[in-house]
Amino acid sequence: MSSYPYADRFPVNRTFPEQGRDRADVLAEMTQLAKEEDQSWETGRVSGTMYCGDHDHYSFMNDVFGLYAHVNILQRDICPSATRYEGEVLAMTLDLFNADAVTDGEPVGLVTSGGTGSITHAVLAYREKAAQDRGVTRPNFIKPETGHPAFDKACHLFGVELRRAPVDPVTTQVDVEWVRANIDDQTIGMMGSACNYGYGTIDPIEALSDLAVEAGIPLHVDGCLGGFILPFGQELGLDIPVFDFRLPGVTSISADTHKYGYAFKGTSTVLFRDKSWRNSQYFFLTDWTGGKYCSPGMDGSRSGGLLAATWAAMVQLGKEGYRSYAKAIFDTSKAMQDAVRSHPELKILGEPTFLFSFTSDEFDIYHVNDFMRPRGWRFNGQQYPNALHMAVTRPQTQDGVVEAFVADLAEAVAYAKEKGQEPAASGAVYGGVAGGMNDEADEFIKMFMAQMMDEQQALPPL
Ligand SMILES: Cc1ncc(COP(=O)(O)O)c(C=O)c1O
CATH class of the missing domain: 3.90.1150.10 (Aspartate Aminotransferase, domain 1)
Structure with a gap:
């Protein structure tokens, strides 16, 4: 693909233009490109990527986005509605994953910037909690070979050794006995997919959950892709096994609102069986000259628009x-x-x-x-x-x-x-x-x- 895909039609901005352009002119140029590019997936021949594909839905969300796009939700006092939208997106998603079945913890979550964001937050939380509770200093994490590369990336970023469990070549599901044999006292957690990106298959989450309980280590279920569609398949009577908080070993779940949640790109959820997991990765800096600083996740400023549009998609549908x-x-x-x-x-x-x-x-x-x-x-x-x-x-x-x-x-x-x-x-x-x-x-x-x-x-x- 060319680095200058439209050089034959529009000037390339190699430098910051001195003079601004007319708004209508800018908008017309961009509208033309966006409409042309949409044609490639509107045919229905493109795998994934456009989950909703309904321009009326996008236009409704654009209206909502526009109401809050300029708001920074770090400033909660200016925008209390962000607290409402975020809390309710999490509550609705916790409900979808049957968090009410949890009797041994207080289920909570975080809204993140995407699947990779949710996964990295979970791995960070697992590393921090293992260090705090068990004194783990040489952390390792186990993923099936089919687990998303976001786990490899998170382990790379946070200094965690990644152990890749083989999968059965026919079923494509993880070898649970291999996982069992490779857990040690430095294992901070493991994961299974519901479903994986490669094959759309679901790992034996119930067996992994039993193993998690037995070994006393947390289990993350990656529902980034399947999280907002598989539970509805279960409700429709399809043969989809239970993979959520009803299983006692499931300690966190990632589910992307920006995939089958039909929200705009830029939001996902990560849910924890108990608040202690999420809170273990909270960041505090109390002695900074700019004031006392704390943040619940890795992001700093965030747009209220994406959050509002995600909430709107969920309650509207x-x-x-x-x-x-x-x-x-x-x-x-x-x-x-x-x-x-x-x-x-x-x-x-x-x-x-x-x-x-x-x-x-x-x-x-x-x-x-x-x-x-x-x-x-x-x-x-x-x-x-x-x-x-x-x-x-x-x-x-x-x-x-x-x-x-x-x-x-x-x-x-x-x-x-x-x-x-x-x-x-x-x-x-x-x-x-x-x-x-x-x-x-x-x-x-x-x-x-x-x-x-x-x-x-x-x-x-x-
Ligand atoms: C199973 C699974 N997990 C995680 C991700 C990562 O999500 P994102 O691209 O939003 O970071 C994907 C993306 O397709 C996925 O399919």
Whole structure:
């Protein structure tokens, strides 16, 4: 992707312009770009990323956002409604995860900036509490190999050794006995996914919960992706196991309001079985010349707009709204999975839910991607084994999308069969599919990714 995607149409601001521009002109230019870019996912052919995809919903949330976008919720006295919205977002999410079943603690939470934010807060809380209560100085944390990289990032940031538990190649679920064998007196916690990003499968959370109770270490359930849809699947009678606070070993849960919570990007929740977990990572600086400082999480200033819009999305849709969206998504995912299963050359990994992943033993699955990409399909690419994943969201529930998937997939399979094990043009990059990266050495891949990030974040000279 170019570092200057619109250089042929608009001037590039290499320097801070001396003179300002007309508001209407700025808005017109940006409206044009945003509308053009929306077209890529409005077709319903893009995996994940646009969870709601409903412009009326976005417009309602924009109205709410506009009321509070300028407010800094650090200043609670100026904006008591932020306290109301934050408290109620947390209360509603705690309710969704059956926190009322907890008899051995006082359930609480934090609103964070996203899934990674929620996960890092949980890992930090676990590290701090293990240090305070158990004197742990060489912390380690256990995650299934399929756990999100946000756990690796959190461990990297907070000096925690990460132990990666293997998963069963068929079910894609974590090997609980491996976890048991690798817990020691420096283990600050472990996690399981409901569901994981790669395969949409759910770890054996009940077995992990039993182990957590037995070993006396906390268990985080990563519901960043599934948290706002799986509970509605349970209510709809789908075969989705219990993974929430009803299980005695579950000490924290992350659930992203900015995914299937249908809020704007920039909010998530992390919930704790007891307040002592959350409070262990509170930060206080009492002797600063600028005044006494304390913060409940890693952020400083935060916009009231995102919080208000998240609250508005939840109360406007209500459980009824979420349930009906969930039904359409689960039905669509099943229809797409049936299409994949109708091809004996394709194989779905594990027992997925709303998100599924498929591979092939007969050909490199990226040939399927190569064929479908020009038709507007954007799957997420995976490796070990090479696989394509489709996170079904509301845009796929539109009329005609499943039918197009069925037809294009059939042609793509025929194309891939011709190509066999010849190398495909595309390969696996998290959140998307990039070209030509299969079978390259790790160092080369890191260099390539660093260059890609450089070019996207800090523009090189023209
Ligand atoms: C299971 C899971 N956990 C955590 C995350 C991280 O969320 P975010 O990208 O909001 O930081 C994701 C993102 O897709 C996810 O799927």
